[in-house]
Amino acid sequence: MSHSRGGSGGGRRNRGQYFGHKNSKILVGDKGREVLENINENSLVIKQFRVYAAELDSKHDRYEAVVKLSRDITIESKRIIFLLHTFDKESKRDAVLGEAKTRLDVLAKTLFKSIAQELDGQNPFQYLRAYTAGIQEYIEAVTFYQYLESNKLDDWKDLERSLIYVVPCEIKSTPWDGALEPAAYTSREIRTMLTPHEYILGIADLTGELMRKCISNLGSGDIASCFQTCNFVRSIYIGFLGCVGSSGKEINRKLYTLKQSLIKMENVCYTVKVRGSEIPKHMLADVAIGASNEYAAEDDEGYHPF
Template sequence: MSANKNKDADRNRRNRSSKINFGDKGKQVLENIDENNSVIKQFREYSLELDNKHDRYEKIVKFNRDITIESKRIIFLLHAIDKDSKRDKILNDAKIRLDNLTKTLFKNIAMELDGQDQYQYLRAYRGGLQEFIEALTFYHYLDSNKLIHWIDFEDSFTYNIESVKQPDDGDDDDVTFVDKSKTINTLLPPSEYILGVVDLTGELMRKCISDLSTGDITSCFKTCNIVRDMYSAFLGIYGMMGKELNKKIYTLKQSLTKMENVCYTIKIRGSEIPKHMLADVVCVTHDDYNDENESYNEFT
């Protein structure tokens, strides 16, 4: 019996919440609204503008989700290079998929933001942008041992819209056509590029461990030195971009510590441990490592 009463109470509560109750004065105000009033028209325009902004923001969020998923898949594909002899094929497949992201999803974002203040929508796709930068820089590192410059990123996010000829305003008897082609771009702030490159160091740490498992000891030392140089460079801009960069730098320091432990184990104990067991020993060392004196607080 009590259960039925609760159900009836919930139903009545939903019915009340679904109806907006106006007092007599409120109903009178609604009935007497002059739609031709300039103030009312202005607020109608504000409402339409906000609705369009929210719809555009949601579209970009969907693009961002697809970019993030595909970028993660590309990174996973690139890690398979160390386990597969088909290096050129994997690099080529990754390049095609990266170019496809640039020409489709990022171009869609540029078209959505054409004529808009792009900084208002940056938060909607910055996560996917950083993941894409991480994937693309990882590809270039594996392909040419180089770090692609920020300007090259910016150039790849510039698109030329095909010429669309439309009739010029004038008399119908004398129609002239005007070229409506234009250039659009997806916003890429340097700060997002920096954050994406910091994330790259995590993939380099995983590559270092993977190289050890395959017996490529030379690559372990090489990758460790590169990450150490990157860490030193990022310390030069520490504190200039807020807590997000500080947290990533702390994660970078942890990754570098793991890589240095790998190199230390190889250098000191490499001769006494069989190569097929070296990776297992290093992994155990990582699990046992716990620096109690370090925490994120030292970076804040």
């Protein structure tokens, strides 16, 4: 056994060893420098690879620019969601909703327009992962605003249309009687792609904010809105059950979180309904929230997310 370890076929110990004069070893850097010096820049193969390199560099730079825009969208969307959580009285409703609407419109007209300009003429599916986090957070903020304003959600196509922009386009002038005609301008549409998949993921995140709003309304004494919000989230959950088996892992993961939020809301509403008459109003919120954590989350009938 010792002979096999130290013999000529000993593997790891002999790897990388060079026999002969020590100056005969060729360094990789010297070899690479020699190859670069002998490259024929007029070769069609080399020219084509230069084109590929420039194309990849341009794609990577564009991808990073979209990632930065998505990060800014995420930050501003979170701030808008926080703003929507601040009003707890009807007197503050119009002011808060008005400010949130203005900031959402600015977000759509600036950062999302910049994404549309970056991806103009490109395949948007190659860059979807670069801004998926930002657009999901934006959908969460928009739908949260829609629910607080009208207790319903608009169609996702309406949101898609809000991300379409009209930009001027110059038409190249052509010679006419020895002179160039003045340049003419027209308009064309550019858009930030919004897929139904991203919209569904944003709706799943919305349910977490609705759960927090439900608990907040209970603390302020608005019990009726707690039941209304719980029923709304339950209808969303029923719709999501139709995606089981035909959706990806990400939707299944968010569906599990949605279910936990719904269970907490249902337990709160159950406690308020059953024990609400025997608990003082100023203690109702604390008792209901504390009791909601005591109930075990039972498996839904026939549903297995993973």
